[in-house]
Amino acid sequence: MIYFEGPLLALETSCDETSAAIIRGRRVCSNAVASQIALHGKWGGVVPEAAARAHVEALVPTIREALDEANVTLQDLRAIAVTNRPGLIGALSVGLTAAKAMAHGLGVPLLGVHHLEGHLCSPLALESEIPFPHVCLIVSGGHTELVLVKALGDYTIVGETRDDAAGEAFDKGARLLGLGYPGGYAIQQAAVGGNPSRYPLPKGLSGDTIDFSFSGLKTAVLRLTEKQGVSLDIQDAAASLQEAITSVLVERAIRACRQLDASALTLVGGVAANLALREKFTLASKREGIQFFTPPLSLCTDNAAMIGLAASWRLARGESHDGSLDAYPNADLAAGA
Ligand code: KG4
Numbered sequence: 001m002i003y004f005e006g007p008l009l010a011l012e013t014s015c016d017e018t019s020a021a022i023i024r025g026r027r028v029c030s031n032a033v034a035s036q037i038a039l040h041g042k043w044g045g046v047v048p049e050a051a052a053r054a055h056v057e058a059l060v061p062t063i064r065e066a067l068d069e070a071n072v073t074l075q076d077l078r079a080i081a082v083t084n085r086p087g088l089i090g091a092l093s094v095g096l097t098a099a100k101a102m103a104h105g106l107g108v109p110l111l112g113v114h115h116l117e118g119h120l121c122s123p124l125a126l127e128s129e130i131p132f133p134h135v136c137l138i139v140s141g142g143h144t145e146l147v148l149v150k151a152l153g154d155y156t157i158v159g160e161t162r163d164d165a166a167g168e169a170f171d172k173g174a175r176l177l178g179l180g181y182p183g184g185y186a187i188q189q190a191a192v193g194g195n196p197s198r199y200p201l202p203k204g205l206s207g208d209t210i211d212f213s214f215s216g217l218k219t220a221v222l223r224l225t226e227k228q229g230v231s232l233d234i235q236d237a238a239a240s241l242q243e244a245i246t247s248v249l250v251e252r253a254i255r256a257c258r259q260l261d262a263s264a265l266t267l268v269g270g271v272a273a274n275l276a277l278r279e280k281f282t283l284a285s286k287r288e289g290i291q292f293f294t295p296p297l298s299l300c301t302d303n304a305a306m307i308g309l310a311a312s313w314r315l316a317r318g319e320s321h322d323g324s325l326d327a328y329p330n331a332d333l334a335a336g337a
């Protein structure tokens with residue numbers, strides 16, 4: 001695979017992180033992220049209008065930070081990449097408008113990137129070559145998808161959640177346990193030293209499936225809090241919830257590799273930052289003789305470097321979009337560019 005020499009500037013504003021990154025080839029030269037966690041934390045979830053306004057305020061300083069850290073000037077840039085789908089429409093529009101203006105002003109190509117393709121391409125930052133075909137598990141706040149990756153750009157969704165996403169299960173569970181927002185990291189921290197088998201929780205669909213279901217888990221945690229009341233041990237409950245989510249993710253991902261005869265597996269998306277999950281994947285893939293790849297933590301939660309990595313090979317192939325590029329709240333990963 002050939003990559004774009006660059007430097008290219010990538011922007012990501014699809015949800016609650018404002019991010020800008022500089023990429024050369026497959027190298028992440030900088031990856032600046034302005035988080036909105038403190039802003040949305042007081043409401044217990046992302047408020048779309050507030051997110052868009054915060055992107056407007058943070059975008060220019062974040063771009064400046066990414067340029068400075070990479071020691072790159074605006075005039076050095078050879079392309080602009082931006083997440084244009086899927087996501088919150090107002091939030092997406094902020095990054096897209098800036099990207100269009102910069103590409104036009106600098107006279108360089110513009111490329112719109114699918115947010116999930118960004119996550120899927122995040123392991124390209126690793127030095128190792130990831131073999132094809134491989135199975136990729138994307139686990140984020142809005143998505144839980146098992147993807148058969150025959151080549152970069154050739155994606156088939158082979159398994160997905162029938163209701164809540166894995167990140168949503170962490171977030172809703174954390175709210176029920178009074179652990180705040182965002183829930184994944186809060187659960188991980190609360191679970192340290194906890195007993196993961198203290199409160200057995202349902203693992204969703206049974207049988208030989210590679211789909212997921214997390215809505216029953218949420219109800220079970222609600223019942224648990226009602227039944228136990230103040231006697232509920234939060235540490236053990238967090239450990240039990242983390243165990244229920246992570247064990248089903250690893251079981252289905254390994255099953256997908258076996259069913260599809262894939263000898264490599266990647267784990268990406270915000271939930272891939274979960275240390276218990278990373279450890280389970282490492283152990284299970286070793287046991288099964290499957291090569292396993294996951295990006296560093298900074299490339300798991302939303303960031304612009306992953307958008308730049310997805311753009312890098314597409315730009316090198318000569319792809320670009322014109323100024324009519326639009327933002328889309330929903331978009332199928334398998335539908336292509
Ligand atoms: O990929 P991401 O940053 O945004 C979306 O595209 O949705 O994923 C955010 C999700 C949230 O649900 C958050 O709770 C979860 O990733 N997350 C974690 C951890 N860090 C973030 N879940 C479990 N453990 C973590 N350490």
Ligand code: ZN
Pocket residue numbers: 115119140141269270301302
């Ligand atoms: Zn994401």
